[in-house]
Amino acid sequence: MRRTLTVVFAWVAAVLLAGCGTAATSGGTASGPPAVKSLILATTTSTQDSGLLDELLPAFTRDSGWQVKTLAVGSGQAIELGRRGEADALLVHSPAAETEFMAEGSAGSRRLVMHNDFVLVGPQADPADVKGTSSAEAMKKIEAAKVVFISRGDDSGTHAKEKGLWSKAGVTPDGSWYQSTGQGMGETLRVASEKAGYTLSDRATYLAQRGTLALDVLSEGDPGLLNVYHVIEMTKKAGDLVQPDGAKAFADWIVGPSAQRLIGEFGRAKFGQPLFTPDAGKDESTLGE
Amino acid sequence: MDVLFNGLVDAIRLLLTGDQDSWSITALTLRVSLTATAIALLLGLPLGATVALARFPGRRIALAAVNTGMGLPPVVVGLFVTVLLWRSGPVGGLGLLYTPTAMVIAQAAIATPIVAALVAAALQQVDPDFRVQMQALGATPIRALAALLGEARLPLLAAAMAAFGAVVSEVGAAQMVGGNLAGQTRVLTTAAVLATSRGQFSLAIAFGIILLLIAFGVNLSLTLIQQRQTVMR
Known part of the structure; x- marks a missing residue:
């Protein structure tokens, strides 16, 4: 009788210890600010389901040292997460909603990234x-x-x-x-x-x-x-825990030359045509011409 | 139908070739769900024992509440935990959202009522005379409770299995509080959902098969403990 209990509790304790040990380690890598910087990117399902982010994010982490937690949701929800200060940067494609959102003042800059x-x-x-x-x-x-x-x-x-x-x-x-x-x-x-x-x-x-x-x-x-993607940096106005430096690092990187080259190449090998056209620095009104 | 077959082949290939991603997803799944089950046992055992054995006003309501908790929808638990862990939430400063710890919290919340309700049911079906007997023999309440738990060990292990089964297979809370981040919070269920939405059906099936295998492995070890003790008795 007591043996049964001993076995059960030993099992519980062992699992608990093992779990805590490893959970603590990963918690450290995921959220410990001094060791690894980690930002939250709210973006659309299309960037994830097409596989573009799998290509871009490892390169960004390598270049900048920032890890990225990606939330692939609809643009509406992504903007809402930005508004609440739950995300640091947004990569979205809903221009009318974005313009409205920018007018609220909690976001920093909004820059053209790419289109398809x-x-x-x-x-x-x-x-x-x-x-x-x-x-x-x-x-x-x-x-x-x-x-x-x-x-x-x-x-x-x-x-x-x-x-x-x-x-x-x-x-x-x-x-x-x-x-x-x-x-x-x-x-x-x-x-x-x-x-x-x-x-x-x-x-x-x-x-x-x-x-x-x-x-x-x-x-x-x-x-x-036309389907136009912009990157939006969030600021502390959206919430105290927003990381404007992370947002800026990501936004600067994705409109920079190395990311723009990756975007332009993405899908060429597999589909015979690129899936996105890089547009950083262009005038939005000239797209699609 | 060939998707199912390819899925089986993929599962075997992923397991045999030691695919790095699949192994880390599988390891995380086990780690999160076993930890959550362990916490649920630690919380659910005393909770279940209390509502089953203690005499206090509103005990039946508490029992009904615990039983209702068995059907807690993971999505609702996930939403609750998400709102609590948000940066703007009460404990947002800890930065726990989208970490394995957040997933453990949510899954423990799902599993605790399951353990409590099954423990309560198990203890209530032990012959009431047993407790009286124990007390008559001069056992302290703690000793009496330990003896009672020993008497009900089969259903107790069943409670552990039910709790593990519920959390390892749920996707709603894991997706919401974990965010399905590659290499960080991606577990077998959320990986299967992502593979499906990417049109990689064989891969999704493969994850499903691995999930079944590890659930079987855990339940087999628990069942062996359960049955060995029965024979020894």
Whole structure:
């Protein structure tokens, strides 16, 4: 009887000790300010799901000594995390929401990093007959045909862009054909593929996953489909624990020459075309020309 | 279907080739969930024993609360812990969010009610005469409780297994308080979710299979302890 208890408690104690020991070590590397500096980057699912961050962040850590904790969420949530001071830097693609956010004054600088474009993808059979039309025209046709359209529905940059396209087309998406996943780009593409529906995707995520999807690009290339990424530095105005030096280190680095070269090269080997166009220092109004 | 087969092949390959990333993800999963289970046992045993055996007003309500806690949704626990650990939260200055420690806290919060509820159920089913007997024999309350726990050891080990099973398989809290940071807080469940959203289905299945294997390993060792003691009796 007592042996049982001894065994149980010995097990508990052993696990506890082992756990604490290792947890303490990793806590030290993850959060101990003197040893390793660590900043929080809130960014979009597209930069993670496409694999771009896996390429960039190790290089940044090597160059700057800053470790990065990445939170891949929708742009809406990323901006909210910045507003609350829970993130030090933002890499986002929801220009209208960003401009509004900058006006609040808690963010420092906002700089252009890169762009790619959105594509309207759908089943090969193309029941709404949108292939080759402009984005606004395509949205109108999808609404008229009432074919399944899968929306992100998560206040991400892609969702904001999609809502903009509907209003540009002058239609309000409503009804059982218009479905909202509330999930990231990867999942949303998958749902669209399974339901043979249409969806709006950034080109990078679509290309990175094209092999597993039954979706074709149907409408692309018009200026309304530009997808522009900015880096935003947060300041102490958002919260006492924000690290402006980390934010500046990251923002300076990602618009610098070595990161811009990595961005321009990313995906070339695997997809035959780069997934993003580096844009640091350019004038935003000249993009896509 | 070939995804399932490729997943199996991938799992075996990852395990055999000693893939660095997969091993560190697996090690972290074990470390976080075992620590959380251990803490849950330390907190849940006395809590469960109290609501099962002590006589105090509101005991039944407490028991119902503990039983409800068995169904705590990990996402809700994760959200709670996240808000507490935020930089703007009460203990934000510790910088614990997005660390393995935060994951242990959240998982311990999920597992403690499970341990407490199962311990309470186990102790209540021991013959009430047993306690009376122990007291009649002059045992101190501590000795009596120890004897009682010994009597209920099978369900107690089952409580440990249930707690471990609940935390090692949950994804909501691990994702929210850990952030799924590569090399820091990525565990098997969150890695599987990420692989899925990247369209790497075989890899996701492989992580799932590794998860099943380690859950089996832990439960096998607990079961061996449990059954050996039964035979020795």
